[in-house]
Amino acid sequence: MKSPHPKIFSGNSNRPLAEDICASIGAPLGEATVTSFPDGESFVKINENIRGQDVFIVQSTCTPTNHHLMELLIMIDAARRASANRITAVMPFYGYARQDRKDQPRVPITAKLVANLLVAAGANRILTMDLHSQQIQGFFDIPVDHLFASPVFFDHVEKIDMKSDNLVVVSPDVGGMKMAAAYASLMGAQLGMVWKKRTSATTVESVNIVGDVKDRNVLLVDDITETAGTLMNAAKLMREHGALSVRAAVSHALLSPMAYDRLKLGHIDELITTNSIPVDPQGLPITVLSVASLLGEAIMRIHSNESVTGLFKVKGFWCARRS
Numbered sequence: 001m002k003s004p005h006p007k008i009f010s011g012n013s014n015r016p017l018a019e020d021i022c023a024s025i026g027a028p029l030g031e032a033t034v035t036s037f038p039d040g041e042s043f044v045k046i047n048e049n050i051r052g053q054d055v056f057i058v059q060s061t062c063t064p065t066n067h068h069l070m071e072l073l074i075m076i077d078a079a080r081r082a083s084a085n086r087i088t089a090v091m092p093f094y095g096y097a098r099q100d101r102k103d104q105p106r107v108p109i110t111a112k113l114v115a116n117l118l119v120a121a122g123a124n125r126i127l128t129m130d131l132h133s134q135q136i137q138g139f140f141d142i143p144v145d146h147l148f149a150s151p152v153f154f155d156h157v158e159k160i161d162m163k164s165d166n167l168v169v170v171s172p173d174v175g176g177m178k179m180a181a182a183y184a185s186l187m188g189a190q191l192g193m194v195w196k197k198r199t200s201a202t203t204v205e206s207v208n209i210v211g212d213v214k215d216r217n218v219l220l221v222d223d224i225t226e227t228a229g230t231l232m233n234a235a236k237l238m239r240e241h242g243a244l245s246v247r248a249a250v251s252h253a254l255l256s257p258m259a260y261d262r263l264k265l266g267h268i269d270e271l272i273t274t275n276s277i278p279v280d281p282q283g284l285p286i287t288v289l290s291v292a293s294l295l296g297e298a299i300m301r302i303h304s305n306e307s308v309t310g311l312f313k314v315k316g317f318w319c320a321r322r323s
Contacts, residue, residue, distance in 0.1 A: 006303040007050050007084075010034075011059035011075060013068040017092065017275050018058040020292035025300050030055075034071055042067070044074045046082055054303050055084040056127070058295075061095030061114075062254060062277040069095060069114065073121040080122030088125040088302060089118055092276035092291060093252045097132035098224070100139075115139035127298055129276060129291065130223045130251035145308050147298055149251045149274050152289045154186060156272060157219065157249070166244075168192050168216045170209075172234035176222050183221050183249075190216075194234045214242035220268075224252045228259035235267035245269050253279050253286070260284065 005027040010018030011034050022029045031047040057079065059072040072089060079087045099110035111132075118126065119142055126140060129147040137144040167189040171180035177193055184191040192211025218238045225231055225248075235246045246268050253273035255263075263271060263284050271286045273279055279288045294311060301308045 006299055007048075007053045007055045008299070009046065009055065009057050009075065009079075011057065011068060011071040013060045013062055013071070014058070014092065014275070014278055016278070017060075017290075017292060017295075020275075020290060021058060021090075021296045021299065024293045024296035032075070034075065036067075040067075042071050042074050044071070044078045046075075046078050049082075050079060051083040052085045054086050054088075055079045056088045056090050056299050056303075058090040058092070060091060060093040060277045062093050062252075065095045069117075073117055076118070076121040076123050086124045087122055088127055088299075089123045090295065090299065091126065091128045092274075092295065093254075094128045094131055094136065097136055100133045100136055111136050112139040125302065127295070127302065129274075129295070132223055145298060145302065147291075147294060147308070147311060149276075149289075149291060149294075150183060150186065151311070152274060152291055152294060153183075153221075153249045153272060156287065156289055157187065157247075160247075166216050167219060168211060168213050168243075169219050169221060170194060170211065170213070170234065170238065172220050172222055172230045179223065180221050183219070187219075189219070192218075194237060209237055209241055213238050215244055218243045218246045220246065220248040222248070222250050224254060225250045226254045226259065227256055228262040231271075232262045232265065232267055239267060247272060249273075252276050255279065 007030050008022055008027060009030040009032045019029055033045040033047060035043050037043060057072065057075050059068060061069045076087055076089060096110040096114045102109060125142055126144045130149050131146060137146055167187060169180050169184040169189045170192040171177045172194050181191055192209060192213060195208045220231060220234055231248050238246045247270045248268050249272045251274055254277065260282055269285060274289050274291045276291060298308050298311060
């Protein structure tokens with residue numbers, strides 16, 4: 001008999017988020033053993049009956065990426081072999097998303113490879129948030145529900161004294177213009193952009209700014225930051241052009257030691273991010289917003305075969321990125 005609640009399980013990448021999701025919808029977190037053998041091989045055992053059930057497996061493929069990806073694949077396989085009716089991989093952060101095209105000779109399209117692996121393992125559906133590029137949805141031949149963190153960011157920014165007539169939403173690079181335009185439209189703010197030149201994998205040079213930020217509050221928006229090089233250079237440029245304050249809203253903060261060192265420079269007044277992956281503020285002005293309720297609501301709607309489109313609206317306005 002099908003349970004009125006979905007069966008939700010968690011890998012080891014972000015168990016606190018899975019627990020918060022369950023708390024938000026009043027469902028228990030499923031019992032599963034997810035561990036490793038001494039040689040590093042992952043071992044999974046689902047400790048309850050899921051035959052004919054609607055199963056959701058929460059796992060962000062963040063650091064260590066390969067280990068967490070294997071955990072997810074093995075959990076999906078275990079659920080399939082335990083006769084689950086439908087298996088949804090809930091990936092708040094989709095690793096390898098930046099490798100979504102051949103931008104140089106003889107390189108793979110790893111985002112597509114990961115999609116193939118998930119389907120081969122037995123996933124029937126994907127629930128994710130703020131993909132690095134929306135075309136990744138097309139890498140799957142199964143349904144993909146793609147959520148946006150913008151409603152969560154909007155609620156937070158609205159509480160700060162950042163009036164729309166004095167707010168400029170800035171993309172720190174050309175690739176983020178669509179995302180920045182959606183935020184600016186949602187918040188009734190002006191739009192700006194930074195043109196950057198990448199000198200290495202960890203070093204970025206911000207060259208010029210498009211838009212007026214003098215005596216204005218600036219909100220930098222991006223989907224991922226790892227070394228914070230792009231954000232720091234953009235923020236420094238904003239300061240040099242007379243910005244009153246500089247905040248950054250980043251969906252997935254994969255903060256490396258280099259990123260923490262750069263954040264200590266003080267060019268950014270506040271880094272606003274989500275708990276799609278575990279984030280340690282380390283005493284820095286980092287605000288971590290929860291997306292548990294957003295993901296929980298999406299899970300319940302999928303479980304009851306309802307539309308998730310309503311999750312893309314904030315006060316009657318669409319918050320999805322413009323295409």
